[in-house]
Amino acid sequence: MGDGRGGGGGNRPAWLQLYDLVGKIGEGTYGLVFLARPKQRKGCIAIKKFKQSKDGDGVSPTAIREIMLLREINHENVVKLVNVHINHADMSLYLAFDYAEHDLYEIIRHHREKLNHPINQYTVKSLLWQLLNGLNYLHSNWIIHRDLKPSNILVMGDGEEHGVVKIADFGLARIYQAPLKPLFENGVVVTIWYRAPELLLGAKHYTSAVDMWAVGCIFAELLTLKPLFQGVEVKATPNPFQLDQLDKIFKVLGHPTPEKWPTLVNLPFWQTDLQHIQGHKYDNAGLHSYVHLPQKSPAYDLLSKMLEYDPRKRISAAQALEHEYFRLDPLPGRNALVTSQPGEKAVNYPARPVDTTTDFEGTASVQQPMSANAIPGGVTAQSMAGPRPGPRQISMVGMQRMPVGSMAAFNIPSQAGMNLNPGGIPMQRGPAGQAHPQQLRRKDPAMGMQNPGYPQQKRRF
Numbered sequence: 001m002g003d004g005r006g007g008g009g010g011n012r013p014a015w016l017q018l019y020d021l022v023g024k025i026g027e028g029t030y031g032l033v034f035l036a037r038p039k040q041r042k043g044c045i046a047i048k049k050f051k052q053s054k055d056g057d058g059v060s061p062t063a064i065r066e067i068m069l070l071r072e073i074n075h076e077n078v079v080k081l082v083n084v085h086i087n088h089a090d091m092s093l094y095l096a097f098d099y100a101e102h103d104l105y106e107i108i109r110h111h112r113e114k115l116n117h118p119i120n121q122y123t124v125k126s127l128l129w130q131l132l133n134g135l136n137y138l139h140s141n142w143i144i145h146r147d148l149k150p151s152n153i154l155v156m157g158d159g160e161e162h163g164v165v166k167i168a169d170f171g172l173a174r175i176y177q178a179p180l181k182p183l184f185e186n187g188v189v190v191t192i193w194y195r196a197p198e199l200l201l202g203a204k205h206y207t208s209a210v211d212m213w214a215v216g217c218i219f220a221e222l223l224t225l226k227p228l229f230q231g232v233e234v235k236a237t238p239n240p241f242q243l244d245q246l247d248k249i250f251k252v253l254g255h256p257t258p259e260k261w262p263t264l265v266n267l268p269f270w271q272t273d274l275q276h277i278q279g280h281k282y283d284n285a286g287l288h289s290y291v292h293l294p295q296k297s298p299a300y301d302l303l304s305k306m307l308e309y310d311p312r313k314r315i316s317a318a319q320a321l322e323h324e325y326f327r328l329d330p331l332p333g334r335n336a337l338v339t340s341q342p343g344e345k346a347v348n349y350p351a352r353p354v355d356t357t358t359d360f361e362g363t364a365s366v367q368q369p370m371s372a373n374a375i376p377g378g379v380t381a382q383s384m385a386g387p388r389p390g391p392r393q394i395s396m397v398g399m400q401r402m403p404v405g406s407m408a409a410f411n412i413p414s415q416a417g418m419n420l421n422p423g424g425i426p427m428q429r430g431p432a433g434q435a436h437p438q439q440l441r442r443k444d445p446a447m448g449m450q451n452p453g454y455p456q457q458k459r460r461f
Contacts, residue, residue, distance in 0.1 A: 015085045016360065019045065023356035030062055030171050035099065035354055043159075044099040045082065049092060049360060059086070063093045066170045069143060070095075076161075077134025079154065079168040094360075100166055101157025102337075102349055104150035104218065110349055112225040122330040122340030123347075124222045127155070129321065129332035130165035131215060136317035138167070139208045142177035145170065148214035149191045150221060155336060163335030176208070192233040192245055193217065197256065198311050200242050200249075201277075202268035209311035212320070216306030220291050223299075228252065228290065241269050243276055250282045252290050253307060261310040298325040 019036035022044070026033035031050040038045055050063040070081040083096040104127065111119050131153055138145060147169060154166040196213035198206055220228040229252065231245030250256075258264050270277055286295075287307065293300040302325045305315035315323075326332055330340050339346045 013085075013087055016087075019047070021359060023354035024358040025354055030060065032358075034360060046097045046099045047360075048095040048097065050095075059091050059093050062171050063095075066173070067095065069170050069173050069175070073138075073143075075134055075137040077130045077165050077167060078137065079166045079170075097168075100154040100161075102155040103168075104153040104155070104222070107155065107349060108150055108221055108225055110347075114350075115347070118225065119222055120340050120344075122333070122338075123336050124219075125326065125330065126163070126332040126334075126336035127153075127165055127222060128215075128219055129326055130334075130336065131167065131218070132317045132320050134165065134167045135211055135215065136321060138173075139211070139317055142175050144174055144176045144208045145211050146172040146174065147191065148211055148218065149194050150218055153218065163333075163337035165336060192231055192242065193227045193229055195242070195245065196311065197246070197249060197309055198267065200246050201264075201270050202239065202241075204268075207311060208316070209314045212306055212314050212317065213311075215317075215320075216303055219303050219306060223291050223293070223303075241273060243273075246277065250280075252285070252287055253309070254286075255280075255282045256309045263310070263312075298323065298328060301325070 018040065019038055022035040022037065024032055025035045025046065031048060034047045034049065036045050036047050037043075050060050067081070067084055070079070074080075079100075080098050081095060082098055085094040085096070086092070087094075107119070107127075111117065135145070135148075145167065148167070152167070152169040154168045156162055156164045156166065194214040194217045196206070196210040199210055217228050229245060229248040231242060231248045233245070234240040234242055256264055264270055287304060288295045288300055291300070291303065293303070302315070302320060302323045305323075306320070308314040337346065337349070
């Protein structure tokens with residue numbers, strides 16, 4: 001970096017010297033996320049560094065798949081990929097995103113641990129509507145996310161997009177229109193507490209309905225400030241039987257039956273585990289008693305349709321956007337973080353800490369950890385998002401899959417540290433509201449297309 005953090009700044013690749021590193025803001029299965037300031041523009045950037053492939057043969061196929069998807073996505077409620085960089089010396093790959101300050105995990109935790117009161121109804125409704133709006137865009141273009149959870153749902157802080165939701169982390173996302181491999185061959189997907197019952201029961205084939213189950217779990221968590229199904233995950237084998245997670249679901253929703261879910265009998269774990277699944281009977285207390293909603297309320301009706309056992313009956317994102325819940329006051333709005341009533345005090349969500357002791361190479365620096373509140377610009381979280389000119393439909397034409405270990409399709413120069421952006425990964429966006437040429441429109445009417453706007457076109461700003 002230009003500040004020389006970690007030593008040897010002048011010997012680093014040219015692209016790396018375009019940023020001033022602030023610190024580490026997240027760490028996950030696939031790598032680290034850093035906060036940085038570009039030297040040539042205002043604002044902050046989140047830079048996601050991927051770990052090397054487990055096979056040691058270069059760039060992770062997970063990273064390649066994420067780039068191939070993100071380069072085509074353009075929607076207000078989905079993260080924006082700004083740039084891609086690669087260091088050929090160690091084949092480390094870096095994705096740069098516009099930065100958002102908050103995520104749902106931190107918002108929920110703040111209400112639970114600090115404020116000790118629920119999130120206001122307007123904010124819950126606005127967060128959920130925007131999440132569904134972004135998800136409808138993805139599903140309408142045959143993209144399934146497969147890892148929706150509160151920490152992957154980001155919310156913009158101060159600026160033009162204050163309070164705008166962004167779906168992030170596409171490491172497990174896939175195009176499911178005509179995948180090269182069956183989806184089940186990707187192994188376990190979706191964090192355990194948000195994993196749909198068909199996945200838990202070993203389904204070989206699944207649809208975008210698994211995302212809608214996760215949204216239902218997130219909706220319940222926004223209402224109650226705690227996860228709805230907190231099972232203990234078994235990690236012994238590639239796809240182990242998650243009895244405890246199923247037990248948590250059955251205790252809330254009751255026992256699934258072939259009468260209500262006809263394809264249930266075909267699921268592998270339902271067939272093999274007669275003792276635990278079919279033999280045990282649950283005294284169902286009812287979902288309404290866990291989320292504290294009247295059974296006849298629109299909110300409960302929407303939640304129960306998201307948590308429908310049979311994926312074929314589970315509500316779609318497009319259908320959910322048209323639900324009565326979103327047409328009653330308070331109406332959802334583009335800024336989810338404003339107050340819902342005149343005179344009401346807005347919640348000031350705190351900045352998350354930034355670890356300044358780690359640089360891009362993972363070595364220690366002389367800096368001490370500091371709160372992001374002390375950082376100019378108020379950057380706070382692992383969020384990765386930013387403004388865009390307007391939603392457009394995705395183009396699947398030319399969205400080729402890349403062979404594992406091959407970087408040829410990116411037209412990358414041989415010099416280490418060169419920017420991937422010119423050539424192989426077009427980053428430019430079209431004019432606001434303009435559809436992308438050769439757009440692929442989904443023919444399943446249940447999924448719908450891009451939602452035209454907030455209910456009755458009324459928005460809060």
